[in-house]
Amino acid sequence: MDDSWVPIGANPLPKPPPLVPGVPEWLRPEVGQFLARSARRRPHWLVEYRLTRRNTVDYDELFEHVDMVDLVKALGEDESLNLVDFVLRFGDPQRQHVEELAHWLHIGGSMWRVGQRFGHPGLEQRVPTSVQNIADAAMDAPGGAGDLLADAWAAAFGVQPDPEVAYMKTVKAVEAAAVPLMYSDYKLATLGKVIKRLEDRKEWTLGFRLEGAGVDSGEMLLAMMRTIWRGHADRHGGQADYQPSSQSDAESAVLLATVLIQLITSGKVIQRDARDSDRP
Structure with a gap:
């Protein structure tokens, strides 16, 4: 209609x-x-x-x-x-x-x-149709990332929201998408280790052709992951800065992770040397 x-x-x-x-x-x-x-x-x-x-x-x-x-x-x-x-x-x-x-x-x-x-x-x-379309595509991602994102989305936007579960599932969904891509042996890797690798090696990018000329999409990827990781204030109990995730925290994390997971699982995140082979 x-x-x-x-x-x-x-x-x-x-x-x-x-x-x-x-x-x-x-x-x-x-x-x-x-x-x-x-x-x-x-x-x-x-x-x-x-x-x-x-x-x-x-x-x-x-x-x-x-x-x-x-x-x-x-x-x-x-x-x-x-x-x-x-x-x-x-x-x-x-x-x-x-x-x-x-x-x-x-x-x-x-x-x-x-x-x-x-x-x-x-x-x-x-949510707006354009956002929902991206979310639906990300939830179809293979390797467990899509299922975990769907759980996070449900916990954030369902009738009885659970912000702590939503945020926890969001972190796991990003890990499920990013870890297999960036680690050949990823049995013990976490989102924190992915972030450390991006900080140290700066090897992953979205492959924009103007990369380097005032454009660094690798920093954007890193910033998105840092935001999700550091915003997870209820990751560990007994810490001085412990705070339960709020509804706003959970919704923002899920929406940010949706874009991030879709970029990773659709092949938009590539290594910098792989970008050069795509140039005419």
Whole structure:
């Protein structure tokens, strides 16, 4: 569907309208329908959700007597989002219903989308399409980097974010991408050792043709890795400078790592002498 469509007689929007948090009123019927379909398909997931959440809400009674249009209103937006996320993970929804939900959330302007979290469908915050495209490509990277980045993304942008897990997985994802490239024997190498190697040898670059003429992309790569490494303030406990990673820390680290991993795994990071062989 073309997102640029506007009603007849209306002025074209100068930019897309802002995304809406929670479940806006106009999306309640579709979200309620998704939940109801899943409840009919696997009735026991309502009990499982109540026990997992440790609450006393009688979801069976609620689903039986509340119209689907009003279901989300009765549950509340936060509870509805958690319920949808739980169903996507454990409720065994049919693929076509998951695809429909993803479509409705998208065209309804929700800030939530259906993504992959820890190998399963789940809700995550939407980011600009261009950023999401890069992230999707990086998450398809081989060698474990893509899977680790997907876990980091889920922990940073999911319904129940976990900044410390997000940051930890981010560091591991960068290691999984960079270490095999820069070390022939990488069994004990870490991101810290990669950074030290870049500092000492300065042998890796993005291969810009103007490299050396006021351009040093190797320094940029080094700066990106340093930023991620040094920003991981909760890497070790018992340290004087220990601080739990904040939500902002985690999101920034994941986004920076996404670009870095995509550069590495797509072959853009090369050794300086290899760059010369590519010149005409």
